[in-house]
Amino acid sequence: MxxxxxxxxxxxxxxxxxxxxxxxxxxxxKVLAKKIFGNFITPTQLRSESLGKYNKGCLNGGVELPIKGETWQHINSKRGRNWGHPSLINFTKDLSQKVADFGWMGLYIGDLGNPRGGPTPYGHAAHQVGLEVDIKFRKPASLDLSVKDSHNDQRYGKPFFKELNVVSKNQTAVNSNWTKEHMNILKAAAQDERVNKIFVNAAIKVWMCKNAGAEDRSWLMKIRPERGHSEHFHVRLKCPEGSPDCIDTPLWNKYKNVDGCDKQLAWWVTDRLKPKKKIITKTVKIKKKYKCAHARCYLPEDLPKACLKTMHIEN
Ligand SMILES: [Zn+2]
The missing domain is CATH 1.20.5 (Single alpha-helices involved in coiled-coils or other helix-helix interfaces)
Structure with a gap:
């Protein structure tokens, strides 16, 4: 007892x-910024303006990309990430029309951003100021997929949309899914004045460096090697006019007229892929004590002050 x-x-x-x-x-x-921004279903009714950095900012006056258009279909629309600055919406529509030149009926469009930008609840560090869009490598066979068939996010039930991976398993080269049409689309996007950078898997850039021809290779510098990005490419636009507090990532002042087909690119598909030895050094131990610095850990006060207003406006 x-x-x-x-x-x-x-x-x-x-x-x-x-x-x-x-x-x-x-x-x-202490509510995380990603939860607040991820819950908005409406934009602010303010003048369209991108605020802050691509990976630490927000968006006023966001515009919605319709789920379907004559030359595009948005994939995973249940996430509600089909919003952006008007310049991004226009760019996306323009590129989806342009691909007809290369024999495509249009584009499958992935995530843009939340209606008010800001950190997304999962998936991206950037995509916060309404100036970035992911575009699928899969060539559309239909731009009229049902809601079910246009989903591949397990959070919303069984995935049906099939991504197209264009990179080999060992990450050193493109695979047989890759076509010259893909390069033509990337080239058209990179040559667009509005574009700041495009991120692709490093193996893709390696192929393009070899096959882009000898004339005018400056656009290749905008194509940046990354990990992942083997099923889609990520387009980042420059800060548009009327967004004085938007912070661009630097363009290539230092590297003018260079294509980026260099030693650093070679490193991406060689040394970077070698397995790393696990040595716990003092630095690693110290690093572990620091707080998470990723966008998914931001508190509202970590964002630019103007974003606090964006967060508190009711429509
Ligand atoms: Zn992206």
Whole structure:
């Protein structure tokens, strides 16, 4: 009996102590920015403006890319990430029309951003200021897929949309899914004045460096090697006019007229792919003590001040 009483006392003591501790830390100002921005279903009704950095910012006056158009279909629309600055919406529509020149009926479009930009609840560090869009490598056979067939996000049920991977398993080269049409589309995108950079898997850039021909290779510099990005390419636009607080990533002042087909690119498909030895050094231990610095950990106050306003405007 005494044991049971003791156990009950312990339970009550533990629960009440736990609750008071939980309450002390359950302050609403600790809600992560990604949760707040990920929940908006409407943009602010302010003038369209990109604010802050691509990976730390937000968007006013966002515009929605319709789920379907004559030359595009948005994939994974249930995520609600089909919003952007008007310049991004126009760019996306323009490129989807342009691909007719290369024998494509249009484009499958992936994520743009939240209606008010900001961090996304999962998936991206950037895509925050309404100036970035992911475009699928799969060539559309239909631009009228049902909602079910246009989904491949397991959070929304069984995935049906099939991505097209254009890179070999060992990540050193493109595979047989890659076509010259893909390069033509990437070239057309890179030659667009509005574009700042395009991220692709490094193996793709290696192929393009070899096959882009000798004339005018400056557009190749905008194509940047990355990990991942073997099923889609990521387009980042320059800051548009009327967005004085938007912060561009630098363009190639240092490297003018260079194509980026260099040693650094070679490193991406050689040394970078070698397995790393796990040595726990002092630096790693120190690093572990630091707080998470990724966009998924941002608190509202980590974003530019103007984004606090964006977050609190009700429509
Ligand atoms: Zn992206």
């Amino acid at each position: 005494n044991i049971i009483k003791g156990f009950l006392f312990f339970q009550i003591f533990f629960i009440s102590t736990f609750l008071s501790v939980a309450q002390a830390h359950d302050s609403s100002d």
